[in-house]
Amino acid sequence: MSTETKYGYLAPLTEKSRKSAVHYAKEWFGSTDAKRIGVMYVIFALFMGALGALLSVFIRAELLHAGPDFMGPDFYSTLPGMHASLMIFFFVIPIYTGLGNFIIPIQIGAPDMAFPKLNLVAFWILPASGMMLLSSYVFNAPGFGWTAYPPISTSAFSPSIGADLWNVSVILAGVSSTMAAVNFLATIFNMRCKNMSFFQLSLFTWAIIVTSLLILAATPVLSSALIMLQLERTFPGAFHFFSPAQGGDPILYQHLFWFYSHPAVYIMILPGFGIISEVLPTFSRKPIFGYSVMTWSLVAISVLGFLVWAHHMFTTGIALRVRVGFMFLSMIIAVPTGIKIFSWLATIWNGSLKFDTPMLFGLGFLSMFTLGGLSGVVIAAVPIDIQLHDTYYIVAHIHYVLVAGSVMTIFAGLYYWFPKLTGKTYHETLGKVHFWGTAIFINVTFFGMHYLGMKGMPRRYFDYDPQFEALNFISSIGAFALVAIQFVWLFNMLWSLKYGKVVGRNPWKDGTNLEWYTTSPPQHHNFPEAPVWTPIDRSHGHNTGGPKRDADQLTEPLPAE
Numbered sequence: 322m323s324t325e326t327k328y329g330y331l332a333p334l335t336e337k338s339r340k341s342a343v344h345y346a347k348e349w350f351g352s353t354d355a356k357r358i359g360v361m362y363v364i365f366a367l368f369m370g371a372l373g374a375l376l377s378v379f380i381r382a383e384l385l386h387a388g389p390d391f392m393g394p395d396f397y398s399t400l401p402g403m404h405a406s407l408m409i410f411f412f413v414i415p416i417y418t419g420l421g422n423f424i425i426p427i428q429i430g431a432p433d434m435a436f437p438k439l440n441l442v443a444f445w446i447l448p449a450s451g452m453m454l455l456s457s458y459v460f461n462a463p464g465f466g467w468t469a470y471p472p473i474s475t476s477a478f479s480p481s482i483g484a485d486l487w488n489v490s491v492i493l494a495g496v497s498s499t500m501a502a503v504n505f506l507a508t509i510f511n512m513r514c515k516n517m518s519f520f521q522l523s524l525f526t527w528a529i530i531v532t533s534l535l536i537l538a539a540t541p542v543l544s545s546a547l548i549m550l551q552l553e554r555t556f557p558g559a560f561h562f563f564s565p566a567q568g569g570d571p572i573l574y575q576h577l578f579w580f581y582s583h584p585a586v587y588i589m590i591l592p593g594f595g596i597i598s599e600v601l602p603t604f605s606r607k608p609i610f611g612y613s614v615m616t617w618s619l620v621a622i623s624v625l626g627f628l629v630w631a632h633h634m635f636t637t638g639i640a641l642r643v644r645v646g647f648m649f650l651s652m653i654i655a656v657p658t659g660i661k662i663f664s665w666l667a668t669i670w671n672g673s674l675k676f677d678t679p680m681l682f683g684l685g686f687l688s689m690f691t692l693g694g695l696s697g698v699v700i701a702a703v704p705i706d707i708q709l710h711d712t713y714y715i716v717a718h719i720h721y722v723l724v725a726g727s728v729m730t731i732f733a734g735l736y737y738w739f740p741k742l743t744g745k746t747y748h749e750t751l752g753k754v755h756f757w758g759t760a761i762f763i764n765v766t767f768f769g770m771h772y773l774g775m776k777g778m779p780r781r782y783f784d785y786d787p788q789f790e791a792l793n794f795i796s797s798i799g800a801f802a803l804v805a806i807q808f809v810w811l812f813n814m815l816w817s818l819k820y821g822k823v824v825g826r827n828p829w830k831d832g833t834n835l836e837w838y839t840t841s842p843p844q845h846h847n848f849p850e851a852p853v854w855t856p857i858d859r860s861h862g863h864n865t866g867g868p869k870r871d872a873d874q875l876t877e878p879l880p881a882e
């Protein structure tokens with residue numbers, strides 16, 4: 322076996338980089354291969370996610386007991402916003418972009434992304450803007466949360482350069498994400514292999530299409546709001562869009578911000594829905610239930626996602642009839658989401674289930690994300706939200722959808738595709754330990770927050786009333802354990818890179834999409850020759866054998882495993 326077939330895209334390309342680690346690294350940093358860019362995204366996002374987790378440990382350490390413990394209120398105030406910015410803009414969104422880069426071209430049978438150089442630029446913007454975000458800690462990090470509402474975010478109340486750095490960094494992250502979205506759309510629209518029509522696409526590919534459309538439509542609105550904010554910060558004499566003292570309208574900022582940021586919550590979950598729609602069929606050994614309603618519900622969620630933003634603004638004094646409209650639309654989003662949940666349940670129903678780690682994360686997602694969706698419907702009700710807005714109930718909601726939701730799907734995807742990315746298996750028992758620890762500690766950390774919120778504990782505060790101590794203590798212990806158990810995962814990945822068993826093309830045996838028909842790890846340009854897709858009945862076909870593909874199109878016959 323040549324090194325290229327054995328190590329695929331991981332193999333050094335030149336004699337020089339074979340001999341020197343520095344050259345090999347340089348080759349990666351400048352590579353336009355979507356798989357290498359994808360891996361760089363994943364590693365970078367995991368690094369930023371680890372920093373975000375560190376900040377959450379600081380938060381929970383301070384809240385372990387009532388009264389000041391470790392830090393002052395000024396430093397504390399920077400933590401929730403920085404934690405959220407790191408997690409949203411630098412962990413969840415980019416890690417999906419990374420997995421998409423790796424998997425999408427392969428799933429559609431293309432050799433690479435449509436614009437490889439744009440792809441590389443889009444990636445490198447992120448470390449630059451990430452450094453900007455972090456360096457704001459050197460110049461007085463802002464304490465205005467991830468939402469940066471004026472007037473607190475104007476120069477009168479947040480004069481530090483740190484606040485400017487935060488702002489510009491988030492604008493740049495948006496630019497990067499827009500570039501990636503354009504690239505995904507161009508790739509999927511133009512580079513599908515023969516016979517791969519739109520309704521033959523995998524649901525992960527569909528999820529990336531819909532997410533990219535959301536990014537294209539929503540991100541420019543966030544950028545506009547932040548650019549307006551920056552103009553007002555830098556030239557306070559000349560611009561006053563938002564400062565009420567000069568006749569500006571702070572509520573206008575909230576409309577612009579949430580016009581992006583509600584769709585953004587779907588930018589942070591739809592690719593995860595896509596991953597789950599790959600994992601559940603593979604480990605249930607059945608095709609996905611209701612393929613076409615699964616695609617249309619993605620579209621419906623994204624359209625409705627643009628019509629609900631003011632549910633974040635129920636307490637800002639907007640007219641009641643407007644609030645009621647937004648309340649109904651918000652509740653209606655639960656319908657297409659429910660369609661997905663029930664279709665996933667129907668997918669596993671009567672399947673012959675295998676409980677490998679990706680499946681455990683898939684099932685964990687299904688049960689726990691639903692709780693987050695339910696609390697969403699609760700706070701979508703105007704009278705209830707007036708009570709619960711800006712309390713810990715919202716923190717509970719966010720974390721059930723984003724940690725029990727998005728993060729569970731990310732791990733499902735990382736375990737599912739680990740053998741494809743590396744050509745090795747991971748350690749299954751360690752994977753299971755990681756899953757159970759994560760699932761249990763998520764609930765220890767976040768469940769009690771529902772009660773704290775209902776009792777009136779406000780979010781983003783440095784201290785709390787002593788009556789809230791017991792639940793806060795439990796939550797903090799849960800959070801420390803949740804972070805600690807992630808080291809099991811890290812160890813597993815590193816250990817398996819070296820000692821994992823070498824795998825064939827389709828290690829799960831029941832993977833049906835094109836990534837399971839190329840080598841593990843795939844070669845540069847993914848396939849030796851352009852593959853030809855044999856159309857399958859996506860909803861009904863029995864898929865244990867996978868779609869029949871012209872085996873001659875691949876250099877080696879499909880393995881018999």
Ligand code: HEM
Binds near residue numbers: 632654658693
């Ligand atoms: C049935 C679906 C959902 C409904 C009806 C819903 C409803 C709401 C409402 C009304 C709020 C504002 C509460 C307030 O501040 O008073 C909210 C906040 C939030 N939701 Fe949801 N939600 C849903 C699903 C999701 C999903 C899927 C995600 C993410 C994956 C998400 C992420 C968030 C975040 C991050 C916030 C807090 C934003 C902040 O103020 O920092 N939600 N949700």
Ligand SMILES: [Cu+2]
Binds near residue numbers: 629633
């Ligand atoms: Cu929302």
